[in-house]
Amino acid sequence: MSQVNAVSLTDKEYLLPGNRLCPGCALSLAYRHILKALDGQAIVTVPASCLTVLHGMYPVTSVTVPCVNTPFASVAASATGLVAGLKAVGRKDLTVVAVAGDGGTHDIGIQALSGAAERRDDFIYICYDNEGYMNTGNQRSGSSPLGALTGTTPILGKRQHQKDIVAIMEAHAVPYVATANASYPLDLYQKVRKARSMSGLRFIHVYTPCPPGWGFLFSDTIKIGELAVQTGWSVLYEVENGVFRLTAGSEAVARKGNRADLKEFLKTQGRFGNLSEETIQELQNWVAARWQRYLARAGLA
Amino acid sequence: MGTRDCGHICGESSPGIGEGGKTGEWRNSRPVIDEEKCTPVRKNKPTCFLCWLFCPEVTITKTVPLRIDLEYCKGCGICAEVCPTRAIAMVDEEDFVS
Amino acid sequence: MTETNTAGREPHDQMMDGNRAAAIGAKLCRVQVVAAYPITPQTPVTEALSEFVERRELPAQYITVESEHSALAVCSSASLVGARTFTATSAHGLAYMHEMLHWVAGTRLPVVLACVNRAIGAPWNVLNDQQDSISQRDTGWIQIYARNNQEILDSVIQAYRIAEQTYLPVMVCYDGYILSHTEMPVEVPSQEAVDRYLPTYKPHTILEPGNPKNYNLVTLANPRENAQGILCHGYMEIRYLLQEALQESRGAISTAGQEFGDLFGRSYARLLWEHRMQDADIAIVAMGSLAMEATLAADALRSQGTRAGVLGIRVFRPFPGKDIAQALRQCRLAVVFDKNISYGNEGATCNEIKAALYGSGASTAVRNFIVGLGGRDVKARDLADAVNRALSSLDKGAPSHEYAEWICEI
Numbered sequence: 001m002s003q004v005n006a007v008s009l010t011d012k013e014y015l016l017p018g019n020r021l022c023p024g025c026a027l028s029l030a031y032r033h034i035l036k037a038l039d040g041q042a043i044v045t046v047p048a049s050c051l052t053v054l055h056g057m058y059p060v061t062s063v064t065v066p067c068v069n070t071p072f073a074s075v076a077a078s079a080t081g082l083v084a085g086l087k088a089v090g091r092k093d094l095t096v097v098a099v100a101g102d103g104g105t106h107d108i109g110i111q112a113l114s115g116a117a118e119r120r121d122d123f124i125y126i127c128y129d130n131e132g133y134m135n136t137g138n139q140r141s142g143s144s145p146l147g148a149l150t151g152t153t154p155i156l157g158k159r160q161h162q163k164d165i166v167a168i169m170e171a172h173a174v175p176y177v178a179t180a181n182a183s184y185p186l187d188l189y190q191k192v193r194k195a196r197s198m199s200g201l202r203f204i205h206v207y208t209p210c211p212p213g214w215g216f217l218f219s220d221t222i223k224i225g226e227l228a229v230q231t232g233w234s235v236l237y238e239v240e241n242g243v244f245r246l247t248a249g250s251e252a253v254a255r256k257g258n259r260a261d262l263k264e265f266l267k268t269q270g271r272f273g274n275l276s277e278e279t280i281q282e283l284q285n286w287v288a289a290r291w292q293r294y295l296a297r298a299g300l301a
Numbered sequence: 302m303g304t305r306d307c308g309h310i311c312g313e314s315s316p317g318i319g320e321g322g323k324t325g326e327w328r329n330s331r332p333v334i335d336e337e338k339c340t341p342v343r344k345n346k347p348t349c350f351l352c353w354l355f356c357p358e359v360t361i362t363k364t365v366p367l368r369i370d371l372e373y374c375k376g377c378g379i380c381a382e383v384c385p386t387r388a389i390a391m392v393d394e395e396d397f398v399s
Numbered sequence: 400m401t402e403t404n405t406a407g408r409e410p411h412d413q414m415m416d417g418n419r420a421a422a423i424g425a426k427l428c429r430v431q432v433v434a435a436y437p438i439t440p441q442t443p444v445t446e447a448l449s450e451f452v453e454r455r456e457l458p459a460q461y462i463t464v465e466s467e468h469s470a471l472a473v474c475s476s477a478s479l480v481g482a483r484t485f486t487a488t489s490a491h492g493l494a495y496m497h498e499m500l501h502w503v504a505g506t507r508l509p510v511v512l513a514c515v516n517r518a519i520g521a522p523w524n525v526l527n528d529q530q531d532s533i534s535q536r537d538t539g540w541i542q543i544y545a546r547n548n549q550e551i552l553d554s555v556i557q558a559y560r561i562a563e564q565t566y567l568p569v570m571v572c573y574d575g576y577i578l579s580h581t582e583m584p585v586e587v588p589s590q591e592a593v594d595r596y597l598p599t600y601k602p603h604t605i606l607e608p609g610n611p612k613n614y615n616l617v618t619l620a621n622p623r624e625n626a627q628g629i630l631c632h633g634y635m636e637i638r639y640l641l642q643e644a645l646q647e648s649r650g651a652i653s654t655a656g657q658e659f660g661d662l663f664g665r666s667y668a669r670l671l672w673e674h675r676m677q678d679a680d681i682a683i684v685a686m687g688s689l690a691m692e693a694t695l696a697a698d699a700l701r702s703q704g705t706r707a708g709v710l711g712i713r714v715f716r717p718f719p720g721k722d723i724a725q726a727l728r729q730c731r732l733a734v735v736f737d738k739n740i741s742y743g744n745e746g747a748t749c750n751e752i753k754a755a756l757y758g759s760g761a762s763t764a765v766r767n768f769i770v771g772l773g774g775r776d777v778k779a780r781d782l783a784d785a786v787n788r789a790l791s792s793l794d795k796g797a798p799s800h801e802y803a804e805w806i807c808e809i
Contacts, residue, residue, distance in 0.1 A: 017373035018319035024377035028357035056320035059631035061613040069615035077469035081476030088431035088482035115465030219378030317626025
């Protein structure tokens with residue numbers, strides 16, 4: 001697959017200006033590039049989430065791609081239904097793409113996702129992860145980090161590490177899992193393109209920092225995403241038919257061996273404003289151990 | 302006059318610009334491109350375009366010179382942050398009130 | 400062994416249970432996507448359909464979903480892109496898909512669901528009553544209650560005709576075990592006749608990149624203009640249209656039933672059916688197999704000198720209130736047997752019948768009995784005894800129970 005850059009990337013857009021998402025929203029940016037990678041030749045299905053709001057309110061939508069909204073727990077089942085329905089009516093030209101937040105993926109939506117993966121249903125599932133239930137105002141999700149202050153962990157911070165949904169999906173033996181990050185849009189674009197060329201259940205996890213939820217200035221969204229990669233909090237990789245490789249910024253950090261101190265990332269966001277020294281150490285250890293495992297898988301340990 | 306004439310029997314939406322209103326009104330500051338520093342303008346050819354790449358709002362055109370749709374630009378300032386030549390400044394909206 | 404006569408044109412009689420009848424009905428309708436999760440006593444439906452698909456007798460996709468909520472979500476999206484879909488469930492499974500029932504109705508999708516009526520816990524009970532489907536009567540689905548296995552098969556076929564014409568989902572309900580697991584003679588129509596009866600499904604939705612529509616976005620309280628300046632619905636107007644469609648579906652249901660009769664010899668033109676109601680003084684009212692049982696009770700009462708008849712409710716949603724009021728006009732007493740209870744009030748059908756009588760000018764007294772919950776056997780003699788008790792209390796001028804009288808051992 002040839003490398004794309006900002007100049008060669010298509011200028012065809014599938015988002016219209018004037019949507020309701022927050023200024024500086026990483027989801028808006030990520031979705032823009034996901035739709036480009038699909039050339040708009042897709043039916044997307046979306047559960048309750050910030051993405052629902054991006055799509056707009058009846059009778060107007062900001063998105064020029066067909067979309068089927070579905071209740072919160074069911075996006076993977078909705079995708080399964082779209083695939084089955086399209087097959088039944090003889091349509092072969094459209095890719096079905098489920099796009100959900102971490103709430104609709106890790107938590108309430110995990111059952112349907114696991115079922116679809118186990119059945120080897122043929123669609124792309126993209127999880128955009130802002131580490132909380134952001135559409136309802138930042139309540140804690142299974143993806144929220146240890147120590148994060150959220151609406152439902154407002155004083156003590158979250159007491160558990162986040163759930164590794166990508167590992168869970170890998171354990172379903174799906175042909176393709178990948179992680180991406182809105183601050184690396186070309187890497188995201190390439191991964192969606194690759195997924196599109198494959199069949200089976202393809203899972204992509206996209207890291208999408210949230211200015212109001214995480215407590216940072218909306219002009220810093222790209223910088224926060226980059227810091228996440230530089231510190232190893234967000235790791236860019238893909239596993240294609242069992243073969244692991246680091247990509248983009250994570251590959252660069254691995255080769256240079258210059259992973260930054262996690263504190264550089266933690267200190268930038270209000271949601272980490274109450275971390276004890278103990279919790280910071282715990283987070284640093286956790287990220288370090290995980291990073292070593294990725295390095296080992298990449299053959300760079 | 303009722304809503305029946307729209308012909309919808311369920312919630313069927315069609316595309317439209319400005320679904321969330323004139324989101325340009327959300328801004329506190331607006332991006333201003335200094336064309337002397339903007340690489341595509343200086344070189345008079347399609348190049349860089351990082352601000353276009355990173356704009357979440359689809360309000361920057363991929364043209365030379367680049368144009369920003371101020372009716373919908375939310376003023377997030379990401380373009381100013383990512384520009385490698387610091388060609389974009391976020392200027393307070395108050396400065397444009399005549 | 401094939402149950403459908405694909406070679407010849409003649410229908411033929413077979414002994415089969417209600418679950419088999421439902422599965423064969425779906426097969427004859429050439430359903431394209433089936434998504435169902437096993438639950439007692441519906442399970443044989445899932446197995447029969449899986450077998451039809453794997454034997455290539457039915458060229459459909461059987462999606463082995465991991466839950467009922469997913470089952471209906473699969474059917475919803477498949478229907479939206481134009482596939483004819485089918486699912487089946489009972490009790491807890493129906494409850495599990497509750498939010499999707501609302502969703503499917505609100506999207507106006509012609510999904511057909513067979514509900515094998517079973518009691519809902521707590522405590523656990525796998526046997527028959529009608530609480531499950533009755534509890535979903537507010538969701539916007541058409542509800543048909545079959546009284547025997549022939550009606551199950553016939554109702555599934557009519558369901559697709561009705562659903563795809565009105566863009567309303569249809570629930571075909573039948574009693575668990577009493578019908579689902581009991582064999583009766585059923586005449587199976589030929590595939591060719593069913594093909595003539597059912598037109599092709601034409602979805603009202605568009606899923607085209609060249610004309611991109613979004614379905615079921617957040618809808619505001621008030622009407623709002625679209626990008627072309629046309630005033631479009633608020634939430635309330637969309638829901639009004641669902642109600643309007645349901646109310647108007649009586650005509651489509653009746654016509655579909657009439658034309659079913661023309662083609663297959665069994666007419667379903669009416670939403671109610673009657674047994675000896677022409678000169679009845681006392682009406683026994685029930686739904687499903689209980690209504691069949693009631694005919695024995697009515698006959699027994701007749702032989703004792705009471706002019707009893709049975710009013711069976713075949714279609715519960717839309718509620719045939721006017722028809723019921725008309726049928727009960729002549730009766731001085733209607734005894735309504737409910738295999739359900741609206742806790743805190745009374746039996747659901749009784750409550751709706753009383754509402755139908757209100758303002759109709761009829762002076763029919765109404766008495767309500769709750770029977771058969773959790774599979775408690777209801778014999779014709781129990782029904783007849785209850786009628787006699789109600790009659791005697793009415794004749795004595797005694798007030799009715801404040802709420803329904805339960806026939807149980809408490």
